[in-house]
Amino acid sequence: MGYQDGGGFGSRGFGGPREMHKAICAECKKECEVPFKPKEDRPVYCKDCFSKRNNSGR
Numbered sequence: 001m002g003y004q005d006g007g008g009f010g011s012r013g014f015g016g017p018r019e020m021h022k023a024i025c026a027e028c029k030k031e032c033e034v035p036f037k038p039k040e041d042r043p044v045y046c047k048d049c050f051s052k053r054n055n056s057g058r
């Protein structure tokens with residue numbers, strides 16, 4: 001039986017750290033960082049507001 005690697009967490013060869021981009025949250029106007037490139041015509045939300053919006057749904 002294979003008995004190595006009890007739940008390999010982070011042992012994947014992922015492409016290194018994610019690039020973060022500075023942005024201003026459209027909701028609370030706080031400065032935040034997002035793992036994607038913010039677009040000018042698209043509102044960017046910080047983690048807080050993002051999860052809030054996700055929770056409230058529609």
Ligand SMILES: [Zn+2]
Binds near residue numbers: 025026030045046047
């Ligand atoms: Zn926010």
